[in-house]
Amino acid sequence: MTVTSNRAYNFNAGPSALPLEVLQKAQAELVDFKETGMSVMELSHRSATFEAVHNEAIARLRKLYDIPENYEVLFLQGGASLQFTMIPMNFLAQDQKASYIQTGAWSEKAFKEAKFFGTPVEAASTKANNYKNIPTVEEIQVEQNAAYVHLTSNNTIFGTQWKTFPTTGDVPLIADMSSDILSKKVDISNFAMIYAGAQKNLGPSGVTVVIIRKDFLEKANPNIPTMLKYDTHVANNSLYNTPPTFGIYMLGEVLKWVEEQGGVDTIEKRNEEKAKLIYDAIDQSNGFYYGHATEDSRSLMNITFRVADEALEKKFLAEAKEAGFVGLNGHRSVGGCRASAYNSVPVETCQALADFMVKFQQDNQ
Numbered sequence: 139m140t141v142t143s144n145r146a147y148n149f150n151a152g153p154s155a156l157p158l159e160v161l162q163k164a165q166a167e168l169v170d171f172k173e174t175g176m177s178v179m180e181l182s183h184r185s186a187t188f189e190a191v192h193n194e195a196i197a198r199l200r201k202l203y204d205i206p207e208n209y210e211v212l213f214l215q216g217g218a219s220l221q222f223t224m225i226p227m228n229f230l231a232q233d234q235k236a237s238y239i240q241t242g243a244w245s246e247k248a249f250k251e252a253k254f255f256g257t258p259v260e261a262a263s264t265k266a267n268n269y270k271n272i273p274t275v276e277e278i279q280v281e282q283n284a285a286y287v288h289l290t291s292n293n294t295i296f297g298t299q300w301k302t303f304p305t306t307g308d309v310p311l312i313a314d315m316s317s318d319i320l321s322k323k324v325d326i327s328n329f330a331m332i333y334a335g336a337q338k339n340l341g342p343s344g345v346t347v348v349i350i351r352k353d354f355l356e357k358a359n360p361n362i363p364t365m366l367k368y369d370t371h372v373a374n375n376s377l378y379n380t381p382p383t384f385g386i387y388m389l390g391e392v393l394k395w396v397e398e399q400g401g402v403d404t405i406e407k408r409n410e411e412k413a414k415l416i417y418d419a420i421d422q423s424n425g426f427y428y429g430h431a432t433e434d435s436r437s438l439m440n441i442t443f444r445v446a447d448e449a450l451e452k453k454f455l456a457e458a459k460e461a462g463f464v465g466l467n468g469h470r471s472v473g474g475c476r477a478s479a480y481n482s483v484p485v486e487t488c489q490a491l492a493d494f495m496v497k498f499q500q501d502n503q
């Protein structure tokens with residue numbers, strides 16, 4: 139049995155669409171993985187078969203994302219939200235400051251956790267502008283001797299994305315890339331650490347990817363609980379305790395799919411093309427639709443927009459749902475509409491939404 143029909147136009151913000159080919163492959167090998175007579179879920183995480191899955195996923199990510207040798211790649215649990223805590227727990231001493239660039243709700247959550255350990259300081263914030271934009275380089279003020287600078291590369295809720303990252307000199311730069319990891323080429327060497335929950339661009343929920351520079355790891359506080367220490371997971375190749383084995387297997391398959399598509403360059407071009415289809419529908423609507431983000435800060439991953447007439451907006455969302463579009467309601471804190479067009483969302487799905495938007499406008503103007 140294969141699942142080919144009835145696939146939704148899935149614009150969920152996360153967990154979100156996965157490539158159909160990956161789902162079908164997982165389905166085909168679900169009950170007998172590599173002639174073991176077991177599902178990958180039933181294998182011991184200490185078995186050679188699972189270790190190969192695990193190590194291949196790490197190697198694939200290293201190659202695809204061009205991760206230099208002096209970085210560790212970890213698969214952790216607890217989501218990006220636990221990283222909000224682990225980062226200051228490991229790297230921010232009580233008498234130290236860390237600079238946080240505030241570009242949305244997730245940045246705020248990261249900031250809040252840092253207060254339990256040391257002193258987070260706002261390096262810039264676009265909150266006064268309802269997080270419609272990313273701050274300019276001139277607006278960013280990094281604390282002298284800050285333990286690190288933290289930023290959110292893509293703001294899932296507000297639909298903004300950094301186009302170029304700030305250079306922070308000797309101060310280590312940490313990025314939450316939960317909603318745009320592997321969506322475009324990034325110079326990893328600009329960062330001391332990158333982290334992301336897998337459930338948007340990399341696979342199902344349950345795995346958190348951490349990419350961390352070895353010399354930065356040396357600065358970590360050794361006197362913290364075992365499971366919350368990066369060193370524990372580095373020393374054990376992320377197999378200190380039972381990992382989310384099925385999630386790691388799926389992540390590996392998604393990475394294989396990215397390779398088959400032609401790698402990150404191809405994915406990046408496709409993401410630009412996909413987002414353009416929807417932004418064009420907004421920009422060419424003469425104000426019938428309008429975007430939340432300022433143009434220079436627009437996200438290629440989360441396209442946030444409103445229908446100018448509020449009653450029509452309700453109608454738009456209801457009719458879109460009826461037409462098979464899923465996940466278009468904006469986050470409850472922003473309202474309006476949001477189309478999340480992560481790596482695995484096909485061009486055709488974005489084209490269908492753009493066509494629907496144009497048609498809806500024609501029918502309701």
Ligand code: PMP
Nearest residue numbers: 217218219244294314316317335
């Ligand atoms: N950071 C960003 C940018 C996110 O979009 C999310 C989840 N939507 C999180 C952090 C929290 O991730 P998790 O649910 O994996 O803890």
